[in-house]
Amino acid sequence: MKDQTPEPTATERYIGIGELARESGCKPETVRYYEQIGLLPSAPRNEGNQRRYTTAAIRRxxxxxxxxxxxxxxxxxxxxxxxADYPTMPCEEVDTLAKRHLAEVEARLARLTSVRDELKRMINQCAGGNVGQCHIIDVLSDHRLCHQTGPHGGADVIG
Amino acid sequence: MKDQTPEPTATERYIGIGELARESGCKPETVRYYEQIGLLPSAPRNEGNQRRYTTAAIRRxxxxxxxxxxxxxxxxxxxxxxxADYPTMPCEEVDTLAKRHLAEVEARLARLTSVRDELKRMINQCAGGNVGQCHIIDVLSDHRLCHQTGPHGGADVIG
DNA sequence: GTAATACCTGTAGTCACTAGAGGTTCAAGT
DNA sequence: ACTTGAACCTCTAGTGACTACAGGTATTAC
Incomplete structure (x- = not known):
């Protein structure tokens, strides 16, 4: 990963898992979990077996x-x-990964938008009577009552 | 739930879990799961201990x-x-539930939209060189490089 | 009769954490 | 030096909403 800060010096201060977590916006449990699944390298330990980190870990x-x-x-x-660990490699793969992810996000957006529209329609058409006349219940009971502009009736629908 | 079809007659055909699943667009495993968690009542069994369903089950x-x-x-x-099982009750609660859900959907949409915009910006600014110069990696490394119109940097970010 | 298909139960796996039990270590104050 | 309380440790289990599998039984078609 590209260094934004100077290299850690020999006299650099080590921090504990709690401070690392605060600095990076997560919880100590999550840090340990990431270490366990190999996203973070195993941290060196102090004499009392507690993990010690440098700013490199904060960045990662x-x-x-x-x-x-x-x-x-x-x-x-x-x-x-x-x-990111190999800055001299071509960034084509990064680009591909990002584009694939964008496509997934856009698909989810489309589904979610159609769900939102249908929910709005359902709610607007509810006359406020009793459940037997309720349009919301009707629409949920019968897919044909949907306006169905988008693909919210598919398999893995909600993103 | 409001009946759209006439009441089942005494001579009605019973169907198995597979056909029920096909009719309702899910898998037999899911039907058994719904029975297990009590969304569907325990189905009556035939002599060979297999579940038999009527059209009421399809509707539900x-x-x-x-x-x-x-x-x-x-x-x-x-x-x-x-x-839905009590059609004479006022539909206020249904309405409330639907509105609350709509609010959640809209919140997710907002987050997802801001993520999409940022992803697009990242991808557009990638000059296609090597990883060391890659804007995508830069943005991921440093939240300050985000355009940050929306709240995609929050806690439970992706809907 | 036999082979293919559908069904049964029960358990474990998915994803990305999160929560808790039960114990150890550290840092600050007295 | 001692005590207190926060932070840390490991290990296990739970979340939501299913899905998959193992190992067996029932039904159906030929």
């Missing part, structure tokens, strides 16, 4: 959290990390 | 699948089913 974990926030799966993040 | 399961397709949680579906 921030990268991970940020990619996860973008909705990349853990496996995609693993690949992104591998690529 | 279709309702469930459809509500799930709209993104209602299983617990919300459970409540909707309870309400």
């Amino acid at each position: 974990l921030t990268f991970i959290r940020h990619a996860r926030d973008f909705g990349f799966s853990v496996e995609a993040v693993r690949e992104l990390l591998q690529m | 399961l279709t309702f469930i699948r459809h509500a799930r397709d709209f993104g209602f949680s299983v617990e919300a579906v459970r409540e909707l089913l309870q309400m």
Whole structure:
């Protein structure tokens, strides 16, 4: 990964898992989990068996959290990390991964948008009477009552 | 739930779990799962211990699948089913549930939209060189490089 | 009669964490 | 030096909504 900060010096301060987690916006449990599944390398331990980290770990974990926030799966993040570790490689694969992810996000957006529209229609048509006359229940009971502009009736529908 | 079809007669044909699943757009495993968690009542069995269903089950399961397709949680579906079972009750609660769900869907849409925009920006700015110069990696490494119109950097970010 | 298909139960796996039990270590204050 | 409380450790189990599999039984078609 590209260094934005100077290299850690020999006298660099080590931090514990709690501070690392705070700095990167996650919880200590999550850090241990990422170590367990190999997204983070096993951290060196102090005399009392507690993990000690440098700023390199903050950068790596921030990268991970940020990619996860973008909705990349853990496996995609693993690949992104591998690529980021070799700055001289062509970035074609990174681009491909990002584009594939964008396509998935857009598909989810489309489905979610059609769900939203249908929900709005359902709610607007509810006259406020009793359940027997309720349009919301009707639409849920019978797919044919849907306006169905988009593909919300598919298999893995909600993103 | 409001009947769209006439009441089942005494001579009605019973169907197996496979046909029920096909009719309602899910798998037999899912039907058994719904029975297990109490969304569907325990089906009567034939001599060989296999579940037999009537069209009532098709209607109920279709309702469930459809509500799930709209993104209602299983617990919300459970409540909707309870309400649908009492057609003379006021539909206020149904309305409330639907509106709450709409709000959640809109929140997810907002987050997802901001993620999509940022992904697009990342990809457009990738000059196609090597990983060391790759804007995608840069943005993932450093949240400050985000355009950040929306709240995609929050806690539970991706819907 | 036999072979293919559908069905049964029960358990474990998925994804990405999160929560808790039960214990150890560290840092600060007295 | 001692005590207290926070932070840390490992290991296991739970979340949601299914899905998959193993190992067996029933039904159906030929």
